[in-house]
Amino acid sequence: PSTIRERSRIFKIASIPGDGIGVDITEAAVRVLNTLSKTVGGFEFEFETFDWSSKAYLERGWYMPPDGLEQLKKYDAIYFGAVGWPDVPDHISLWSLILPIRKALNQYVNVRPTRILAGTKSPLSDCSPSDLDWVIVRENSEGEYSGQGGTSHEHSEHAVATEVSIFTQVGIERIMRFAFEMAKSRPRKKLTMVTKSNAQRHGMVLWDRIFYEIAKEYPDVEIDKMLVDAMTVRMVLNPKSLDTIVATNLHADILSDLAAALSGSIGIAPSSNLDPTRKNPSMFEPIHGSAPDIAGQGIANPVGAFWSAAEMVRWLGEEKAADGLMRAIENMTEAGVKTKDLGGEKNTKEVTDAVCTEIER
Numbered sequence: 001p002s003t004i005r006e007r008s009r010i011f012k013i014a015s016i017p018g019d020g021i022g023v024d025i026t027e028a029a030v031r032v033l034n035t036l037s038k039t040v041g042g043f044e045f046e047f048e049t050f051d052w053s054s055k056a057y058l059e060r061g062w063y064m065p066p067d068g069l070e071q072l073k074k075y076d077a078i079y080f081g082a083v084g085w086p087d088v089p090d091h092i093s094l095w096s097l098i099l100p101i102r103k104a105l106n107q108y109v110n111v112r113p114t115r116i117l118a119g120t121k122s123p124l125s126d127c128s129p130s131d132l133d134w135v136i137v138r139e140n141s142e143g144e145y146s147g148q149g150g151t152s153h154e155h156s157e158h159a160v161a162t163e164v165s166i167f168t169q170v171g172i173e174r175i176m177r178f179a180f181e182m183a184k185s186r187p188r189k190k191l192t193m194v195t196k197s198n199a200q201r202h203g204m205v206l207w208d209r210i211f212y213e214i215a216k217e218y219p220d221v222e223i224d225k226m227l228v229d230a231m232t233v234r235m236v237l238n239p240k241s242l243d244t245i246v247a248t249n250l251h252a253d254i255l256s257d258l259a260a261a262l263s264g265s266i267g268i269a270p271s272s273n274l275d276p277t278r279k280n281p282s283m284f285e286p287i288h289g290s291a292p293d294i295a296g297q298g299i300a301n302p303v304g305a306f307w308s309a310a311e312m313v314r315w316l317g318e319e320k321a322a323d324g325l326m327r328a329i330e331n332m333t334e335a336g337v338k339t340k341d342l343g344g345e346k347n348t349k350e351v352t353d354a355v356c357t358e359i360e361r
Ligand code: GGG
Pocket: 080, 081, 082, 083, 084, 094, 098, 253, 285, 286, 287, 288, 289, 290
């Protein structure tokens, strides 16, 4: 008789709810993840919650402790809610929390899938689910978010400020390769690269050059190139012509908000901040912000948080459980259990209860 006992895999997750509705939706996602692990079996989560938030910053003067980034390296993954609060300038909150985490943990890819979930609809007329199924691959470490630049004569009429975008060969090559692999893995094998290389004649031109060089390694991927302004029009007027999209840190941030709105609501959209080398934990968060206007009211849409949780489960190697969670989400939306932004009347708890029931079914 075998003496080997089946053991659960235990995933250590650092949970950072952050600000506003980040707290509401993280609580909901943790509940759903625990329900998933209990129901599916074979793996468990050990969550540790970090109160790294704007409220804490206002009380004690810091978001993360000095060894915060080192602490995070001990976890298998990071689950993040949202950052931003009216009493703290947004550039302080972002540069004290989310951006240092992405940079220090080598999370140079941000994957943002968008599609129309069952039982929901796009604001575009005649746009069926098969017409809008995109993955936006966002460069997550450099470019417009390099943080380089400075100010002088700040409080005079001669104030000067520079914001320097830094693009590197290494940084561009690695995001392009990731995007080509993503496009190759999808049925339509199409990749659209977005820049503004007519007006920005250095970094953006380097993006164009490296895109075409790497394209030679992927003859089976159909490619095209768009300027970011024209891309917004194409997303609205011809969504079916797009599949995988790769763009810079800022452009992809903007395009993914538009993509989410076109798929039904920004409340459903997930994101994965990945270190593809897997030497550091990756971080999963809905793309929406902290929405101070509805924070604490229990009405935020938790679907983006659940979809992000499913992406985390997939990244941790539990593919079947991730598929099960996505099925549960869509069974629920198909049955009409939706928050106000999706045209429904349910609150965060009711949607969370419904997903847990679907998982257990
Ligand atoms: N959950 C995402 C979040 O809190 N977003 C706030 C934000 O503005 N993030 C900027 C970014 O993702 O670059």
